[in-house]
Amino acid sequence: MLDGVRPQPATGRRPVRAALFAPLVLLASSFCSSAGAAEASPCPPDWEVQICELKAVVDVLKKEHLTEIDVPAFLDETIRLGVKTLPYARFFNAQERQELIKKDQRTRNGAPGIGIIFETLPDGLHIIDVVPDAPAAQAGVRTGDLVVAMDGNSMVGIDNAEIAKYANGEAGAPLKLTLLRGPSQQRLELAPLRAVIKPRPASVKRLDGNVLYTRLASFPEPTIGDYIDVVQAERKKGPPAAAVILDLRINGGGALNAAIGMTALFTGRDKTAMVTLQRDDKIQHRISTNWPDYDLPVMQGQDPLAPLQGDDWWRNVPLIVLVDGQSASAAEATAAALKDLGRARLLGTPTYGKGMAQTGVDIRDGTQVSWSNARNLRPNGCPMEGHGVVPDWIVPPRKDADMDGVLLGYREVDIPRAAYASKTAPDPFADVRKERQRLRERRALAKLDPANSAALPQKEFGTAKDWQLQQALNALAGKPVQVVAVNPRFMPAQPACLKLDVQVTERQKTQ
Template sequence: MSSRFRLSALALSLALLGAAPLVQAVESADGTSPAPLAGKATLPLDELRTFAEVFERIKTAYVEPIDDKTLLENAIKGMLSNLDPHSAYLEPEDFKELQESTSGEFGGLGIEVGQEDGLLKVISPIDDTPAARAGIEAGDLIVKIDGQPTKGWTLVQAVDKLRGKAGSKIVLTLVREGGKPFDVKLERAVIKVRSVKSELLEKNYGYLRITQFQVNSGEEVAKALATLKKDNGGKLGGLVLDLRNNPGGVLQAAVEVSDHFLTKGLIVYTKGRIPNSELRFSADSADASEGVPLVVLVNGGSASAAEIVAGALQDHKRGVLMGTDSFGKGSVQTVLPLSNERALKLTTALYFTPNGRSIQAQGIVPDIVVERGKVTHDDGSSQGLKEADLSGHLGNGNGGADKPSNGKAAPDTSKPQDEDYQLSQALNLLKGLNITRKP
């Protein structure tokens, strides 16, 4: 990794995440707070007098006594709540959970949530978690939590309700694609997120899945690529990079992963108002993937940092993007620690792909649209007679064995592509690319 990736304290505090702080956190390189804001705005004295007057009226006239701390913290939350869905005031417990989450282990259900028209929406379930095992899908609306309607809740409120002690039970009422509400009963668990998974789909073709961008994801991807090449005799013929239902994560990890597939050029840049918020990240000449033919899978659950990687690879024409439109979160959140173990998670910039595309509210459009589906297998019993079935047929002049219609073996369903239509299409595309590349 080149020196261009040694970020400032502020840069390292940028976390590009799907939505709520279920799976998000970053830390500065040296533990210090981000750079101070430039300039001092003139104080709005009239508005501050109004605020003080309202504060005093509530203190003296509200039907029940209310302490200063509660009033002031509610005021701070109100300032953040009307900015955008991703800015929030983090109290000590929320801040601690946010810091822990990129270590890959935290308590809860394993879902990334956002808001849409005041409703709580699943951005993506995380692999191998209670939510994924219960069949919760990206796009599901959570209309109730333990019987309580969620409409109008903030994301912080929703996360507080979703989290809990491992082993405790929770009931989510979901609405899927405009259908009728249905309940899903889950048991909370300690969520241990394995950021990177890999395996050979078949000889010559590798599969690399990134479930979430954590601090060490770049290093894990490099190791996975080396293992895949070793398992295949030293070189791969093609690779599927699966970013589906990846809610995002740490910006630096997205840059490092992109750099493993690129040898030059811009990866991503950001634009904002505060010092050091306008950042540019470029690839170095090393290529851990060794130029392997690449297909990248994305869907509506691919958000933020996942979209950075997909957008960079698409703009550089490094791989073919396949699947459905991504989520469309193109804003940057900076974690600004406060002096009392609290923090602000504040939207401070927008990020752009190498060609200058803003993904915000639009997403990445794949090169080849492939909707989700399930692969079914035909046992071959419906096909008609072949020449080799006919009595007295001539043999193959080159000495090849006869292939009658009933001689087809049942497919091996032990590989992920056998049940995943999008993945099977990605693998077929890689095979086609290899046919045309060979002399």
């Protein structure tokens, strides 16, 4: 399992026009007349001019290029380059589409991997967690390592979508990693052997005071059923559980409907779990905590919460949710809904800030395009996109953590948007992004130790070393919580919240 935490229908749109074609624009003029030319354009009226330009370029290259080119592959790559500049959009050719289907199946049933969780940043893959007892951990990979190459292929500047073709392999096959470690950038070569790693998103442990410490590592489709099973099993083992801590740290999300179901589990029916905005924010859809608003294929039409409607424990037990800068998408949607509905209090650091939902459609000949089709609003009407969710108690991952560095960790707000991604709204975070990069560069010149702002590794979650967990236990016991004061300039900007139309009852199922 190589699990990139962040993770990145009509093709006739401006993204297909790229600098690649600029030297040949004059050659295209005979195919697509300019606005000032006398002759009418031969393009169909519903085509963008740039599609004609692309056709002209392809015709020229087919006839005049030094070598014969693979036109279908060339056009696939042209579309791919344009589509991937849009937020979380992807184009899959027929082969990639089949590989994606197989990958999804392997993810559900277990897949060969080495067990690292990482962020894809410009200088390589930053390891933010290593799955305990997985091949990477056994080979000596550590949290905080930087992967700069896999099997000799550079990971510097790589797109997250391209990693799989270097990382995938059969169980038992080695994956050579080139790592940089620590402030000295010690260079290491490790070669863990891939093994089948089965997803274990839900876990539970009973702590002192009969507090159930529960953790969700991700949000795959079976999340709700898995979570209910492990919690119910632990409840039966001992005295009544007095409280629940739901740990969503380093949880990159997954199926959005699983987040809605988790919200419904703890809040009950007839609540607004989320509102989505579509097409320039003009279409509102209310998503409720009622079945089937959280339906997923894995449920086979059966409501997993129906047997729990008579068990008030789920809706009344004291609940604290742990979040951090790696809590993204479905994870932060769950945290936001539980907070806004008054069901839980949040502790930790501001979340990642991914507030868009994606959908996909098959185009032709087995190809597919996925794109962002909705912006998610919290039940209180505030957007998560670029802002994330700010906890009730701001507590660093470690008692002596460098909070400025923690808050400058890579977030959704740091992802640049193509200038043409929206004709009506320029990139709202451009200035914030520049300021955050300037602050990072200043800190780099000061040679501050990045380890002091690193996320807490998974192997320490739920232990005595887990500072945020200890503060959550203090809160449940009525003891003081040791929060920290933070510089407002490092915190997410206050979002502009909308007044929601509570009468909207349409629902939308997205993943």
